[in-house]
Amino acid sequence: MTAAVLVNGSPAPVVSIHDRGLAFGDGVFRTLLVRAGRPLNWPCQYRRLVHDCLALALPPPGEHPLLAEIAAVAPGDATVKVMVTRGAGPRGYAIASGQPATRIVAAHPLPDYPEALAREGIRARWCELVLGEQPRLAGVKSLNRLENVFARSEWNDPQIREGLLCDAAATPDLSRCGVAGAQRERILDLARAAGVSCEVRDIGVEELARADEVFLTNSLMGVWPVKQLGDRAWTQFPVAGRFQERIAHDDT
């Protein structure tokens, strides 16, 4: 039988209560879509994981041992969450030298998103929570995610699939807050390779409402066009459709 979880290579699905990932959110994570034991969009995912580990001065896991652990917990199709924390240490914020990191690789079921969402678009909402600005954490998928928890608790309507977060000014360019997703990075790469002009910048609520098309992206949803956001509705998603095709091609 294959373990669905490996913690530093061991199948016990627990961490010490002294782990700094728990004590301080002192760690990072990625969420991977795995097909037949192979994580999709792996080069971006691994690059982001290394980047985020370095942002916290954590030793990044080696690529090939990590791929082996992913295949071990998810030999078929699954969602796999990878966490790297600063490991168990003494009480207090100071980092003890030579403390080994904790590496967690855990398989979860695939999400059961209806196929229609990618075709017909989703409903989204503007969240009321205003993101704080912390350039040291901007773009990093750290384990400090209470803002996202608060934002996701703003609504219960299952028809609303996603919430958009803004800082005080706009949906931000990731220099002050937010998370740089691996799927987002892949789409930017694909767009630039195809000669599509891309700008990464703050976008205010009014400007977004004037857009010809809006789509959201992460590793599990792929590309979801937005059909409704606030008062604005969209019905045509040609750009989203093209990226969906490119990603599907890339993943096979």
Added chain:
Amino acid sequence: MTAAVLVNGSPAPVVSIHDRGLAFGDGVFRTLLVRAGRPLNWPCQYRRLVHDCLALALPPPGEHPLLAEIAAVAPGDATVKVMVTRGAGPRGYAIASGQPATRIVAAHPLPDYPEALAREGIRARWCELVLGEQPRLAGVKSLNRLENVFARSEWNDPQIREGLLCDAAATPDLSRCGVAGAQRERILDLARAAGVSCEVRDIGVEELARADEVFLTNSLMGVWPVKQLGDRAWTQFPVAGRFQERIAHDDT
């Protein structure tokens, strides 16, 4: 033998890797100084714990069962850390209804602070990290503490005992960021009861340098006068001394 850790009443010193305290820092904590099984400054500590749980919509632990667990892990003198998290749940930010919280009560050794620090004062420094502003978390001792980890890694000099954190403007009044400590609350209560006029407000670097006296406080240090901060030195600590006496009296 007495367990040094209780996790939901059980002595195994671990949590599930699916615990949201680990995944998102979705929880709160307090650090208690315990003498002969009795946590000092308990009314303030418990009040803050309940406040912080409610800020995250977590069910606060009952006071008397929690006191019993504290005495069980620390029948003598110890530091005890209490954590309350939203417990193990499915992947994703949404909160599953009816998910039981995780309650962690863990004994640690007493800190080995030299007695001279309280008498002669400590060296402190201004941290370079600028606190982000998040009113939803301001004052709450949540498990999202990467800013503190970053700030504490700015220096290694063991002569410097503490770092002062500012937001973009000043060392803040806790409406935008920061943590409302239980010892701080006790000192404010003692001061007001003694007719000492207190203001809680932003204080900039220049104003602090002009102060007649500065002291820091938390549950473990008690009250530490500051003898050096940046270029400024202090040698007399009459106000800190008075609060040290009041606290010592209160704790016996």
